[in-house]
Amino acid sequence: MEAEKPEVEVFPYRLPSDETVSRFLNLLREIRGISRVMMHGPSIFYRRSIKVGGKEIVLRIQVGKFWVEMESLEQLEALREVCKQVFPYGFELKVGRFTRVKEALSGRRLVLRMDTCFLEEEGE
Numbered sequence: 001m002e003a004e005k006p007e008v009e010v011f012p013y014r015l016p017s018d019e020t021v022s023r024f025l026n027l028l029r030e031i032r033g034i035s036r037v038m039m040h041g042p043s044i045f046y047r048r049s050i051k052v053g054g055k056e057i058v059l060r061i062q063v064g065k066f067w068v069e070m071e072s073l074e075q076l077e078a079l080r081e082v083c084k085q086v087f088p089y090g091f092e093l094k095v096g097r098f099t100r101v102k103e104a105l106s107g108r109r110l111v112l113r114m115d116t117c118f119l120e121e122e123g124e
Helices: 018-028 073-086 114-118
Strands: 007-012 034-040 043-052 055-061 065-070 091-096 109-113
Touching: 007 073, 018 034, 018 043, 018 073, 034 055, 065 073, 073 091
Parallel strands: none
Antiparallel strands: 007 065, 007 091, 034 065, 034 109, 043 055
Protein backbone atom coordinates (compact mmCIF):
# COMPACT_ATOMS: atom_id res chain seq x y z
CA MET A 1 0.00 0.00 0.00
CA GLU A 2 1.33 3.43 -0.94
CA ALA A 3 2.12 5.84 1.89
CA GLU A 4 -0.31 8.71 2.25
CA LYS A 5 0.92 12.04 0.96
CA PRO A 6 0.44 15.16 3.08
CA GLU A 7 -2.30 17.58 2.10
CA VAL A 8 -2.63 21.29 2.75
CA GLU A 9 -5.99 23.02 2.94
CA VAL A 10 -5.89 26.53 1.47
CA PHE A 11 -8.85 28.57 2.71
CA PRO A 12 -8.99 32.12 1.29
CA TYR A 13 -10.84 34.61 3.50
CA ARG A 14 -12.95 35.69 0.49
CA LEU A 15 -14.45 33.67 -2.35
CA PRO A 16 -11.94 33.95 -5.19
CA SER A 17 -13.03 35.04 -8.66
CA ASP A 18 -12.52 32.77 -11.66
CA GLU A 19 -9.49 34.85 -12.64
CA THR A 20 -7.99 34.42 -9.17
CA VAL A 21 -8.59 30.66 -9.22
CA SER A 22 -6.94 30.43 -12.64
CA ARG A 23 -3.97 32.52 -11.50
CA PHE A 24 -3.56 30.42 -8.34
CA LEU A 25 -3.62 27.12 -10.24
CA ASN A 26 -1.20 28.38 -12.88
CA LEU A 27 1.25 29.49 -10.17
CA LEU A 28 0.93 26.08 -8.48
CA ARG A 29 2.11 24.49 -11.73
CA GLU A 30 5.53 26.03 -11.05
CA ILE A 31 5.93 24.24 -7.68
CA ARG A 32 7.54 20.82 -8.02
CA GLY A 33 6.12 18.07 -5.83
CA ILE A 34 2.42 18.90 -6.00
CA SER A 35 0.56 15.81 -7.17
CA ARG A 36 -3.04 17.04 -7.25
CA VAL A 37 -5.33 19.90 -6.33
CA MET A 38 -8.97 19.56 -5.29
CA MET A 39 -11.31 22.52 -5.32
CA HIS A 40 -14.38 22.68 -3.10
CA GLY A 41 -17.43 24.88 -3.02
CA PRO A 42 -21.16 25.02 -3.57
CA SER A 43 -22.65 23.95 -6.89
CA ILE A 44 -23.70 26.61 -9.35
CA PHE A 45 -26.31 26.37 -12.08
CA TYR A 46 -24.33 27.82 -14.94
CA ARG A 47 -21.06 26.87 -16.58
CA ARG A 48 -17.89 28.88 -16.34
CA SER A 49 -14.47 27.98 -17.55
CA ILE A 50 -10.90 28.89 -16.67
CA LYS A 51 -7.57 28.30 -18.42
CA VAL A 52 -4.90 26.31 -16.61
CA GLY A 53 -1.72 25.42 -18.44
CA GLY A 54 -3.30 26.30 -21.77
CA LYS A 55 -6.22 23.93 -21.19
CA GLU A 56 -9.81 24.93 -20.55
CA ILE A 57 -11.40 23.61 -17.35
CA VAL A 58 -15.14 23.88 -16.79
CA LEU A 59 -16.14 24.99 -13.29
CA ARG A 60 -19.50 23.93 -11.92
CA ILE A 61 -18.76 25.16 -8.40
CA GLN A 62 -17.97 28.46 -6.74
CA VAL A 63 -14.52 27.62 -5.41
CA GLY A 64 -14.24 28.25 -1.68
CA LYS A 65 -11.19 26.23 -0.68
CA PHE A 66 -8.44 24.06 -2.14
CA TRP A 67 -6.84 20.84 -0.96
CA VAL A 68 -3.30 20.57 -2.29
CA GLU A 69 -1.64 17.14 -2.15
CA MET A 70 2.16 17.22 -2.00
CA GLU A 71 4.95 14.67 -2.19
CA SER A 72 6.39 16.15 1.04
CA LEU A 73 6.00 19.29 3.13
CA GLU A 74 9.21 20.76 1.71
CA GLN A 75 7.07 22.78 -0.72
CA LEU A 76 4.92 24.31 2.04
CA GLU A 77 6.82 27.62 2.11
CA ALA A 78 6.57 27.95 -1.69
CA LEU A 79 2.80 27.34 -1.40
CA ARG A 80 2.55 30.01 1.32
CA GLU A 81 4.34 32.55 -0.94
CA VAL A 82 1.93 31.83 -3.82
CA CYS A 83 -1.02 32.28 -1.45
CA LYS A 84 0.36 35.63 -0.22
CA GLN A 85 0.69 36.79 -3.81
CA VAL A 86 -2.77 35.63 -4.98
CA PHE A 87 -4.88 36.16 -1.82
CA PRO A 88 -3.75 39.56 -0.42
CA TYR A 89 -6.93 39.72 1.69
CA GLY A 90 -5.76 36.73 3.75
CA PHE A 91 -5.94 32.97 3.89
CA GLU A 92 -5.47 30.00 6.21
CA LEU A 93 -3.25 26.97 5.64
CA LYS A 94 -3.91 23.70 7.46
CA VAL A 95 -1.73 20.62 7.10
CA GLY A 96 -3.33 17.21 7.43
CA ARG A 97 -5.17 14.53 5.50
CA PHE A 98 -8.51 15.76 4.15
CA THR A 99 -9.44 13.15 1.55
CA ARG A 100 -10.49 9.59 2.02
CA VAL A 101 -8.24 6.83 0.82
CA LYS A 102 -11.08 5.55 -1.38
CA GLU A 103 -13.11 8.30 -3.05
CA ALA A 104 -16.90 8.30 -2.82
CA LEU A 105 -18.77 8.17 -6.12
CA SER A 106 -21.03 11.12 -5.39
CA GLY A 107 -18.47 13.74 -4.34
CA ARG A 108 -18.87 17.42 -5.21
CA ARG A 109 -15.21 18.13 -5.89
CA LEU A 110 -13.19 19.11 -8.89
CA VAL A 111 -9.89 17.22 -8.84
CA LEU A 112 -6.96 18.34 -10.96
CA ARG A 113 -4.17 15.81 -11.18
CA MET A 114 -0.77 17.18 -12.02
CA ASP A 115 0.12 14.29 -14.31
CA THR A 116 -2.98 14.65 -16.51
CA CYS A 117 -3.99 18.30 -16.35
CA PHE A 118 -1.11 20.46 -15.32
CA LEU A 119 1.81 18.99 -17.20
CA GLU A 120 2.18 20.20 -20.74
CA GLU A 121 2.92 17.67 -23.45
CA GLU A 122 6.33 17.52 -25.07
CA GLY A 123 6.74 19.85 -28.02
CA GLU A 124 4.02 22.33 -27.11
